[in-house]
Amino acid sequence: MSKIPDQESLMAAHERVAPFIHRTPVYTSESLNKIAGANLFFKCENFQKVGAFKARGGMNAVLSLPAEDRKAGVATHSSGNHAQAVALAARENGVKAYIVMPSNSASVKKAAVLGYGAELIECEPTLQAREDTLQKVIDETGAILIHPYDDYRIIEGQGTAAKELIEDINDRLDYILTPVGGGGMLSGTSLSAHYFSAGTKVIGCEPSGADDAYRSFTSKELVPQTNPQTICDGLRTSLGRKPFEIILKHVEDILLADDAEIVAAMQLIWERMKIVVESSSAVPLAALLRNKERFAGKNVGIVISGGNVDLKALPF
The missing domain is CATH 3.40.50.1100 (Rossmann fold)
Structure with a gap:
């Protein structure tokens, strides 16, 4: 929207x-x-x-996507909670999820993302590294960006x-x-x-x-x-x-x-x-x-x- x-x-x-x-x-x-x-x-x-x-926003974003846009999957960056939200929403709707997480994210949050079946890509713990890594994932996969807050x-x-x-x-x-x-x-x-x-x-x-x-x-x-x-x-x-x-x-x-x-x-x-x-x-x-x-x-x-x-x- x-x-x-x-x-x-x-x-x-x-x-x-x-x-x-x-x-x-x-x-x-x-x-x-x-x-x-x-x-x-x-x-x-x-x-x-x-x-x-974060489950609320992640679910709303994935459910709002047209069927055609879901085919290439969704991608985001997050230190944890939004990552889990998008991973769960994607799994519930049969959509592939690519999640970029900083290397210093809590281990419990990384484990949860993997548990929801998402592909986890780690990066350096800076905003620039998160954004650069995410853009690379989107360029390579064509996945739809679901920004964590913007x-x-x-x-x-x-x-x-x-x-x-x-x-x-x-x-x-x-x-x-x-x-x-x-x-x-x-x-x-x-x-x-x-x-x-x-x-x-x-x-x-x-x-x-x-x-x-x-x-x-x-x-x-x-x-x-x-x-x-x-x-x-x-x-x-x-x-x-x-x-x-x-x-x-x-x-x-x-x-x-x-x-x-x-x-x-x-x-x-x-x-x-x-x-x-x-x-x-x-x-x-x-x-x-x-x-x-x-x-x-x-x-x-x-x-x-x-x-x-x-x-x-x-x-x-």
Whole structure:
């Protein structure tokens, strides 16, 4: 698709992907509410297929392809969760998938991609290497590019998580907080809030060691990610141009948290909610706890983006 998703296309995307994904639960925690001083509603995409919200966008993108375009297969680059999403969506639809992954991707994520039957191509852990390797794969195979975030089909798929959250929490949400890396989730969430819950403000949350979205939002000019230094492997990528355009129009703010705060928030979720979440998923709670006065007494939706962690390398 060539234009920003509208209300009808978001609704159509939700209908399209619904048979292939989980409608994930919304959890609450009295102890976390007390710590935060707010009413928190966690949209648990760690229980999604492939263990992350990315299943939504990947499935929507593959399902949106005409039959003729599917014949040559699909290709993408990703550090893990989008890789798994495209691999699964391709398998479910009988499409060949070529997945470029940086060599330092989590082993659990590489294993999952192979388990879904995709062809995995490793590259050096830089954005340039990812893009160059992906282009080579596309040139050699003719596969259709499914960009991890700079794609309106991905954005509208990711927006279905917030649509469900809004539907499931009948009381109006004052805020929805999501992590931001490439921007697919944040931009999709902001569109869902705009169309389905106009009074809800959307805030992106980002590691301070990978703050290109914050700098881009502040300067109103797209600032590339150069040397990200954060535990959050899913948020080390650069903000995409298409998400940025939507974020500037529909997102209230972008807040930061440092890695120590993120690890502490991750541990809180594990201990208090008894669920497995990855570090990227803990960034919104970390940012909220850093800015408690802003959210005091408010109803806050938090998208838990995923739960794919290497249990041999936990940060706490």
